[in-house]
Amino acid sequence: MDLEAQDDIERRQQQLIALVWPDGISERDRVVLDAVPASNRKNLLDRLEAVWRAERGEPLGPLADLARLKRAAFYNLRVAWRTHSLAGLVPHDTRSGRRVDASDESPLRKEAETLLRSNPLSRNVDVARRIMEANPDLVRTDAGANHALTVLQRLQRLVGDERRRLTGDPKFVRAAFGGEMVLDLTAVQIVLDGTERALAVAAILMETASGLVLGSALGRKDNGRALQREALSAGLSFLQLNRADLPPQPDTMPSLGWMLPPDIHAESLIQTLEPHVSELVMGRAGGFSFGQQVQQVTGPRIGRIPLNSRRTLLADMDIDEYLKSRVAPIVALEEARGIWMREVERHNVDRIVALTRANIIGGGVTDGRLAAVIRASLVALQSA
Template sequence: MGRDWELFEQIWPSGIPPREQIVFDAVAPKKREMVLNRIEAVWRAERGEPWEPLAASIGLSRAGFYKVRKAWREHGIAGVVPHGTQQPRRVSIEDNHPLRKAAEELLRAEGGGARNADIARSLFDAQDEANRDLDEHRKASALQRIERLVQHERKALGRNPKYISTAYGQGLLVDLTAVAIQLDDDERKLAIVAVVVETASGLIIASRLGSQGQFVDLQREAIAEGLEFLAEHKADRTVDAQPKVDLHFTLPPPFSEQDLVLHELRKSVRDLSIGRPGGHTYGQALVQWIGPRVGRIALAPRSTLDIKGLDYSRTRNAQTLSRSMAEAAWRREVLRHNEPILHVLKSVGAVGGRGVGDGRMAQVLRGIDVVLAGALRPSFC
């Protein structure tokens, strides 16, 4: 029985809340003793013990101790982990930027389904007079700035209660991508994640992290997790009241449309967009819908197919973790990504309110699982 278990049993006699467990599991082993010391000190202070010796025991001044104590009250374990509540850096866009309204209108008109790059191109082309004299380098830079603006507006729209109350549940993305984590037990190759996303809000319904060669298994595990999430949180929409779902489904390598039986899946969706095999296919749709990071972890779409982490890390940052710590770190960043989205979804009753546990989205996820199960049959191997 470890010290963490004994301490958490005292703090939470009925069991540590799942959110707190996710946050603690992601704490690096070398920092756990420090984090446990902080948790114990602030918890004992909350129970009425004098603060001075408790602050001294963890090397904090009065101001520092009260800051950590306040963070514990507001954020739980995340509050006592150094930088544990710090949000990833966001692109700063002026409120009165002339393109913001235009980007929002295009996103609404497309139902959230168009790629950021395509919307950015439309906005760029509409400024023909202003951009006519730009050279190719400056045109590319301008397009990148507009694309970042569109991503900003997509995120804002996904947290707009009025919009999300009607748009939620109309689109799903099932994708695969590498992420900026090197697995130390897998020749330092980058970890792979399979992700299921509700596209209007950007909510990650489910995801699984693994290694190269597990593509089909990871997608099936993510789908099973997604079905559990929908059922547990009543996060689906009824079949009768909701139109069919638009689906973007990235096929797992090495399969193509000709390899998989997709006709039944096509019947269950309104529009089916297929991400076909290719080194630059994986993760691109995910980046378009939620951005280049999940929490603090960067996505690495172009490195999805058998690229060693050492090759990636020559030009970019990639932390090296064991498989278990990589899974814990990924779960923590998914939680960081999802919490503000879930707050909005719950406020409008899309999750846990008027929703159902088994509806349109679950129907589509089961259809994908049938396709993937067929991919594992001997005739495809």
């Protein structure tokens, strides 16, 4: 493909992203898009444009032609788009390259460990991409786009496994602790009983190098702001009670990733927070954003409770249908909170051991750089 054709595809891609995701493309869809080789990008963009226009009521015949599919196959493509977003549009390909070796002694795992130790704040997907670039034989050049995406996803899982292993390593934790916190919001697999049954939603404040949940709160989806305020307050208490903070150091401030509740705009928080953080990343409602920052560190569950991030703000979810394929406790709010906090404690046990061995818990300060970020976040929430 010549440079002019590549430029045309890039321009079209940016135009479609602006149309389909006016508030910004989700991280999950960005991962899918980046994994598609340039030679197959036009086909994916044709499919994306076709389903997007079909959802807006345009005649289906010409759009099926644009996607190079028959009417029945185009119907299935629209279903895949609604269910899986951009991943549902990637053409399936059964050919494969070299398998991703995920054994404990895998050279790929060693590469992941080295990259994570050198930059603990790297996103799993970015580490996976670097491994993929360093091992081009993992992806066959003649394989389809779906194969490249599959390899990237497998590498992400490998990196995530390695990150979770490192949270129990006192040396790693000692070197990386306090570099980043995230404040996330996600549905969890607990059904709240009452006049209207609904999935519970948890606010989670986490230190990412250790995976420690500093504070958390559980409730209903409409109370995201209050839940995050409660999680922040619990985190502040944890640092104080356990002498687990780091001394203030103006040139070494933590970064903060914050998944905002839908009723809060990032612009109202930035001025309050920027003096206390090295980097501020605000997530917006929509797509698959909820819970992704926490899941990068913990995997799909906290303790024994699965995280259901994609269902965080679903207004029309059928709980009875949901329970046909899942086992979830159906309890009143207060009991749900007790169940959740027990699983948070279960999740934290090994992390507390590692932090104690690293002389962070019990060997730190009660009011330092993490507390400063938490207090600023509480002020920002109050004034937003």
